[in-house]
Amino acid sequence: MSTGEVAIRIRSVGHQFGEAGEARHVRALADTSLDIVRGELLCLIGPSGCGKSTLLNVIGGLLAPTSGTVEVAGKPVHGPMPHDIAYIFQENALLPWNTVDENVRLGMLFQGVPKAEHAARAQRSLEAVGLAEFADHYPAQLSGGMRQRAALARALSLQTGILLMDEPFGALDEQTRMILGEDLSVLLARTEKTIVFVTHSLGEAAFLADRVAVFSARPGTVKKIIRIDEPHPRNPAFVTSEKFTTLRNELYALLHDEIRKAVGSEAPRGRRGANGGAP
Amino acid sequence: MARRREAMERLASRAVQIGFLLALLASWYAATNFWGVNHLLLPNPVAVFHQLVDVLKTGQFLPDLRVTATEFAAAFVLAMTSGMLVGCFVSRSRYWVAVFEPLFAGIYSIPIILLLPLYVLFFGLGPASKIALGTTISFFPVVLSTIAGFGHVDRTLVTAARSMGASDYQLFRYVLVPAALPVILTGLRIGFTVALLAILGSETIASLAGLGHHIVQLAESMEMARMFAYIAFVVAITVLLNGLVSHLEARGRRHE
Numbered sequence: 299m300s301t302g303e304v305a306i307r308i309r310s311v312g313h314q315f316g317e318a319g320e321a322r323h324v325r326a327l328a329d330t331s332l333d334i335v336r337g338e339l340l341c342l343i344g345p346s347g348c349g350k351s352t353l354l355n356v357i358g359g360l361l362a363p364t365s366g367t368v369e370v371a372g373k374p375v376h377g378p379m380p381h382d383i384a385y386i387f388q389e390n391a392l393l394p395w396n397t398v399d400e401n402v403r404l405g406m407l408f409q410g411v412p413k414a415e416h417a418a419r420a421q422r423s424l425e426a427v428g429l430a431e432f433a434d435h436y437p438a439q440l441s442g443g444m445r446q447r448a449a450l451a452r453a454l455s456l457q458t459g460i461l462l463m464d465e466p467f468g469a470l471d472e473q474t475r476m477i478l479g480e481d482l483s484v485l486l487a488r489t490e491k492t493i494v495f496v497t498h499s500l501g502e503a504a505f506l507a508d509r510v511a512v513f514s515a516r517p518g519t520v521k522k523i524i525r526i527d528e529p530h531p532r533n534p535a536f537v538t539s540e541k542f543t544t545l546r547n548e549l550y551a552l553l554h555d556e557i558r559k560a561v562g563s564e565a566p567r568g569r570r571g572a573n574g575g576a577p
Numbered sequence: 578m579a580r581r582r583e584a585m586e587r588l589a590s591r592a593v594q595i596g597f598l599l600a601l602l603a604s605w606y607a608a609t610n611f612w613g614v615n616h617l618l619l620p621n622p623v624a625v626f627h628q629l630v631d632v633l634k635t636g637q638f639l640p641d642l643r644v645t646a647t648e649f650a651a652a653f654v655l656a657m658t659s660g661m662l663v664g665c666f667v668s669r670s671r672y673w674v675a676v677f678e679p680l681f682a683g684i685y686s687i688p689i690i691l692l693l694p695l696y697v698l699f700f701g702l703g704p705a706s707k708i709a710l711g712t713t714i715s716f717f718p719v720v721l722s723t724i725a726g727f728g729h730v731d732r733t734l735v736t737a738a739r740s741m742g743a744s745d746y747q748l749f750r751y752v753l754v755p756a757a758l759p760v761i762l763t764g765l766r767i768g769f770t771v772a773l774l775a776i777l778g779s780e781t782i783a784s785l786a787g788l789g790h791h792i793v794q795l796a797e798s799m800e801m802a803r804m805f806a807y808i809a810f811v812v813a814i815t816v817l818l819n820g821l822v823s824h825l826e827a828r829g830r831r832h833e
Contacts, residue, residue: 332677359740378739379743380740380741384741387736391734391736391737393734393755395755395756404751405741407747407751408738408747408751455752456741518820
């Protein structure tokens with residue numbers, strides 16, 4: 299955050315699925331421009347289907363946008379950049395037939411880390427997420443929260459400057475989410491990674507982010523950016539502070555209209571009929 | 578407690594199964610000893626047992642077993658390699674899957690045993706026609722399960738591996754193959770069973786040697802007790818082999 303150097307430069311990125319006129323045609327993302335600064339944690343938040351995950355996939359090179367460009371570390375993104383970017387998915391991205399340790403090592407094998415470094419780096423990253431004792435467990439033997447810690451360890455072992463997280467705690471219960479969020483904040487303070495974090499949770503965004511990019515309803519674009527000046531690691535007490543509540547309310551107010559819009563377009567016909575068809 | 582009750586229930590159903598087989602054996606014995614069933618139609622189980630001991634002791638079964646085992650091994654290995662290779666290649670493109678999967682499934686549903694007369698014409702009465710039939714029959718479950726296995730790999734795993742920089746080979750070796758393996762193993766087990774069926778069946782229909790051939794010869798010369806002994810011998814071998822294959826399959830899918 300200190301240098302202000304741009305890590306990810308997003309310029310007029312838009313994306314549509316399918317061609318205009320087709321049944322499956324969806325304009326997911328409209329003309330989005332955004333600079334993500336080195337070392338910050340930027341949360342993307344918005345109504346379902348607003349294109350925030352699409353934008354994340356575009357940044358990660360997993361999806362080529364229909365228009366616009368993304369630059370990572372000054373290089374245009376044309377595909378996965380395993381040396382610059384590590385990805386954490388919502389769930390089930392660990393290979394179920396490999397142990398936690400093997401999963402971490404395979405990540406390094408794919409990225410091209412010399413074999414001699416695997417053991418030490420795997421050990422270190424598993425310790426960082428508190429999973430060292432579970433190195434020889436299979437994913438099915440772990441809780442959902444521990445599986446996400448393992449996925450985080452795998453991403454950390456790749457030692458990339460950027461971490462993209464697509465609703466990483468989305469499938470977890472509230473308490474587990476909270477603890478993982480706190481741990482992530484601690485980790486972030488230590489590693490100075492640039493993190494782009496997609497979430498549905500206002501509280502998660504307010505607690506974790508240095509900046510929150512609020513998306514409009516589909517086709518999504520950044521409606522407003524909110525800065526949260528609170529150093530990492532963030533104290534759990536931050537959640538109960540007035541500052542946090544104000545932020546959360548501000549995000550809620552911003553999102554509320556957009557969510558109404560997104561849901562309104564899918565509202566059941568019967569409901570409208572009951573209102574006598576009045577708008 | 579729950580585990581113990583489960584074990585008891587399993588034991589109970591095992592007892593019923595064994596009891597059923599024993600009852601069958603007992604009524605066989607009763608039918609031939611007391612109910613006057615003709616021994617030319619149904620030999621006495623004791624006589625069959627003596628014949629079985631004799632067959633095993635003299636090792637008379639060895640040449641036929643060798644023929645059958647060779648035919649079976651050749652057919653299964655051919656079907657396994659060709660089925661998995663074709664399955665792999667077809668799986669590389671969604672278009673090929675859409676074209677070939679229904680085609681293979683359709684051919685698999687017709688009685689392929691009807692090809693035997695054709696294969697005998699092509700390859701003669703020797704092992705070659707048996708191998709051809711066994712290969713044809715067991716190719717389909719293998720190729721279909723290979724396509725199904727590769728078709729149902731979790732996309733997230735593939736995307737995750739790609740995002741970490743996995744090469745095509747690494748993706749195949751560390752993600753696609755392990756993900757598809759449980760389904761492929763099931764196909765291999767089915768292929769194994771039907772290949773054995775095809776080999777033994779075709780030996781009884783038209784052949785020069787093999788266990789199936791020998792069983793038909795004994796039937797034709799009215800040596801019923803010895804024929805039953807051979808059947809018992811073949812049944813024992815297939816039960817053993819199928820048990821072994823099921824065990825290997827279960828080991829292969831232990832992480833599910």
